[in-house]
Amino acid sequence: MDAMVEFRDVSRYYPSTAVQANDHVSFSVTRGEVHAICGENGAGKSTLMNILFGLEKPDSGEILIEGKPMSFRYPSDAIERGIGMVHQHFNIVNSFTVTKNILLGIEKTRWGFLYRREETAFVKDLSEKYNLPIDPSAVAGSLPVGLLQRLEILKMLARKIRILILDEPTAVLTPQEVKPFLQTLKGLAKNDVTIFFISHKLHEVLEVADRITVMKRGKVEATRKAPDTNTRDLAEMMVGREIVFRINKTAARPGEPVLEVEGLSVKNKLGVKLLNNVSFTLRAGEILGVAGVSGNGQEALVSGITGLLPISGGKIRLRGKDITNFDVRSRRRLGLAHVPEDRLHMGLNPAATIMENILLGRQRHLQFRRRFTLNVPACNAWAKKIIADYSVYGAVPNGPTAKLSGGNMQKIVLGREVSSAPILLVVNQPTRGLDVGSIEFVHQTLLDHRDRGVAILLVSVEMEEIMALSDRVEVLLGGTFQGELTGEDINEKSIGLLMTRGQHHDA
Ligand SMILES: Nc1ncnc2c1ncn2[C@@H]1O[C@H](COP(=O)(O)OP(=O)(O)OP(=O)(O)O)[C@@H](O)[C@H]1O
Ligand SMILES: [Mg+2]
Structure with a gap:
């Protein structure tokens, strides 16, 4: 098969950090292939993709597109040659409609649209052709992350790209959004779009990719066909040691109450309740996991407890002291630590x-x-x-x-x-974007702190993470807790049921 993209000895050294981010990287990718790139944090994945997209220049080596050496000075050159990239941080104008975002910058130059009707029809055709449904007239700012992602991809497709680079696209998606998204990528590949897919989630990689290149310290460690490898094998190639995917957890020995939350409610600026009458007690030496689909009040819960948002009702006590009206700094001084989502x-x-x-x-x-x-x-x-x-x-x-x-x-x-040295640790999506080795380390660290008596509130949309770490689980849905799960009940089925409770009745 003919190579769509070929990297030949691509190297990039960053003097400011003294890091050899890419070190003689060579491999090639065929047309219509989904090619995953895996590797530890800092392995050089984003750097390589930035070079392909013309955002960075290699010190040496070259990239061939369909056999022809390319030299891109700007991303616009790359787009001109049919290469598109969706970054982790989206590039969307919130106040514009979907259509306007998709056509931004190309409306007159290439397509010569005059009427809004034509523009809308163009976006509709595009979204039907690639099976990426979206409302062309929706205002971008009102869309959930999953649809923004789709919008970013449509933007690229409108520019007739044939090579799509996705740098950790699933990091911002909820687990429910991931499966259809991966299907979408497979569909694009069938339409001859060549896809670079970066992810730390190895099961996703194995599901969607035809082949996988593992990078390590800037070098290519190996390229494997997906059916010839597995998560363990990949993890070991990345990290250079065996990874335990499920750490051993002993039973918690909870002590004194550390955080007492009573009837906590939080409203947004428009007066809409984001969190409604949530109560719980978290003790020293235990991990309370808060599961749920993102957008169900997690941010409000965390902000209310850490003092980042004013609350509209309820009481918060830290080691018996009423901190309801304390500012962020005073709470931190009393031993509250916080790992924010963003x-x-x-x-x-x-x-x-x-x-x-x-x-x-x-x-x-x-x-x-x-x-x-x-x-x-x-x-x-x-x-x-x-x-x-x-x-x-x-x-x-x-x-x-x-x-x-x-x-x-x-x-x-x-x-x-x-x-x-906190007494209360509030962590929101603590391992988002981390490589498998680092996830293992962070999980172990959180458990060690639990065993040293730290009270830990773990908010995560990753069910695996919730199950691996939590001593008790609460599920947030529509701003309220749906009931506590403990022991054997902390399993995918029970959590999943509470996460989507009542949804079948909504329709
Ligand atoms: N603009 C830059 N200037 C200096 N150093 C950089 C720059 N960009 C990246 N680096 C360094 O190059 C190395 C590779 O970074 P890169 O972003 O490519 O890693 P990555 O594989 O994408 O990691 P992650 O999984 O954490 O996203 C890192 O050590 C990083 O600090
Ligand atoms: Mg990266």
């Missing part, structure tokens, strides 16, 4: 150094002070320890945070929060 905007200051981010909020601690100034060696030593513990590949204390790979940013936030 690490880029809430968890980190991308403009600061890695050390500054690791220290964020604790610059005043004696451990890090020397009279009136920062004790820089102590700060750096601490940052180094977190970087090593969480294996943040390619990071140095005074390095730029913004240049870290997606998963490595997450590790910085986790490391900072977990190591702050």
Whole structure:
């Protein structure tokens, strides 16, 4: 079969971080193939895709498209040659309609549309041709993430792309949205679109990909046909050691109540109830998992407890102390730590150094002070320890945070929060974007902290994660808890039932 894309000895070194992000990468991908790229955080997956898309330049080596060497200076050159990329952070104008977003930038130049009716018809045809249903007149800002994803792909298809690059597309989808999405990709491939698919979820990779290339420290470790490999094999190639997919968990030994929540309600700016009368007690040394499809009040629950959003009713006590009216900082001072879902905007200051981010909020601690100034060696030593513990590949204390790979940013936030000796740890999607080895490490770390008496509130849309870690499970649906599950009842079926309760009656 003829190669659609061929990488020949592609290398890229980043002087600012002293990382060889791509190291003589060579492999090729055939037309209409779904080709997955796997590898640890920082392995160089996004870098390689950015080079293919013309966002980055290789230091050496070349890329051939249908046998012809390409040299892209800008993504527009890549699009011109039929290459499209959907980034993890979408590029959508919220106030525009679906149609307007899809045609943005190409409306007059290539298509010469004059009438809205033609535009709508074009979008409709496109969405029917590729079986990607969407309402052309919907305002983008009102769409759920799954549909925004679809919109991004339609945008690319409208530009007649033949090669589609998807960098962790499923990280933002709910488990329910993933299956149809993977089907969509297979459908596109049947239509001769060549797809690059990056994901840390190995079962997805095996389901959708024809072949899989594993990258490790910038190099190609191996390329395998999907039927010739499995999750264990892939994980081992990525990490270089065996991965235990289910860690051993001993029974919790809950102690004193740490967090007491009574009738907590949270409204949005328009007065709509996001969280309705939620009550629970979380004790020292236990993990309470909050399961549910995203958008059912998780953000409100976490924001209410951490003090990021004003609550409209209820009481919150931390170790018996009423903190209902405390601000974020006072709550943190009392021992509350928080790993937010949106690490880029809430968890980190991308403009600061890695050390500054690791220290964020604790610059005043004696451990890090020397009279009136920062004790820089102590700060750096601490940052180094977190970087090593969480294996943040390619990071140095005074390095730029913004240049870290997606998963490595997450590790910085986790490391900072977990190591702050909290009594209450609130974690929201703690392992989103992490590689399998890091997930294993984070899960083990959370359990270790539980066993040392930390109370942990785990909010996750990953059922696997909820089941692996939780001592008790609450399911959030429509802003209320649906009933607690413990012991044997913490299984996929029971959780799933509560997650979708009443949905068949809605229609
Ligand atoms: N613009 C940049 N400047 C400096 N270093 C960079 C830059 N972009 C990436 N790096 C470094 O290159 C390495 C590879 O990063 P890349 O983003 O390609 O990893 P990745 O495989 O996509 O990881 P993840 O799974 O976490 O997304 C990392 O160590 C990263 O810090
Ligand atoms: Mg990446």
